[in-house]
Amino acid sequence: MSYTRWFVITLLLGLVSLPARADFQVFACEPEWASLVREFLPDARITTATSYLQDPHYIEARPSLIAAMRRADIAVCTGASLEAGWLPTLLQRASNPAVQPGRSGLFFAAEHAQLHAPHDHVDRSMGDVHPEGNPHVHLSPDQLPTIADALARRLGQLMPEASSDILARYIRWRGGWSQHRIEWRRKAEALQGRSVVIQHTNFSYLLNWLGVDTRFELEPKPGLPPSASHLSQLLAAPGLKGVDAILIASHQDPQPANWLAKQIQKPVLVVPGTVADSDQTKTLAGLISTLVNTLAATVQEDSGGRL
Ligand SMILES: [Zn+2]
CATH class of the missing domain: 3.40.50.1980 (Nitrogenase molybdenum iron protein domain)
Structure with missing residues (x-):
């Protein structure tokens, strides 16, 4: 042939x-x-x-x-x-x-x-x-x-x-x-019922999946920049002092988050909102792992401090 x-x-x-x-x-x-x-x-x-x-x-x-x-x-x-x-x-x-x-x-x-x-x-x-x-x-x-x-x-x-x-x-x-996904699910156990302040709804699908509360937002409405009046309202919101951190994306203006962090003595976590350049964040799975690990480490530190 x-x-x-x-x-x-x-x-x-x-x-x-x-x-x-x-x-x-x-x-x-x-x-x-x-x-x-x-x-x-x-x-x-x-x-x-x-x-x-x-x-x-x-x-x-x-x-x-x-x-x-x-x-x-x-x-x-x-x-x-x-x-x-x-x-x-x-x-x-x-x-x-x-x-x-x-x-x-x-x-x-x-x-x-x-x-x-x-x-x-x-x-x-x-x-x-x-x-x-x-x-x-x-x-x-x-x-x-x-x-x-x-x-x-x-x-x-x-x-x-x-x-x-x-x-x-x-x-x-x-x-x-x-x-x-199995690994993220396992790590999410420590995050159940925890809460973070967000700037915009860009991390919401993952945070909801992890069982993390996102009811506090730096933006008064999605897409509107944080205003002084909204931030002071937020500061007075019941339950705000119980949050673990303020989570923002690399492209977002860190000033409002830094201001609030000072008021409530909580850390600001800055993570890429999408895949970035580093080895850990250049794929979607790597990015989600980075986010989950960052949150898990913050929660662990917070619990450690309370002991
Ligand atoms: Zn949007």
Whole structure:
């Protein structure tokens, strides 16, 4: 049998997969989605619009991003109005038919998740309320696998020649995630009923999952900056002195958190709100582990101090 014939037969039997296109271009609105795409397509060329040092609600549709969107085979974003302030402009200016709304080249993670705290109507005077619910779903241990499954399928659909490799990588990723989830669950036992002050709702899915109370917020409404009057109201709130820490993301202004920390003598924890550069935080699982470990260490120190 000639080599060509053998190759065609094995190909038909699915025994050989063709090499994936090396020039597949991905536009990721946030670093978490860039890291998830990289899990399934390590060789893809990825442009990430925001970093862990930026607030993903507000960025500028700058020319380099428009150019990246123009050549994208897929745009992977959060959706649920998180990027409402800049993504529509970017899509319109790039005028790339592959990634227009309704096309398979535009993937919104939030469409594959159950969002918490949906609001029936939006009122800009209320700040950045997301009408569909809290879009910061990338730190949800339970929902990430569903999002990842949908993303892997979509990538496979757009690149059929790589679909079996993508599926294999997804299965491996899923196994790793389940292992991590067991570990997070175990560590969450020490966090049950604990409470932290947050600035915005960006860590809420994870904190709720861990059983950590997040009723105290530095922002008067999601997206409105902390004001002096809100902070003084917060300081008088019953139960505030019982919190373990004030938790903010690297991109958030630390001043309000530092002010409150001084008043109530509690630590300020600053952690990346999304995947970052260090070895521990460059994947979503690593980031969640870092967050869980940071909280567990704070709680342990706090309990130690009380003894
Ligand atoms: Zn938000």
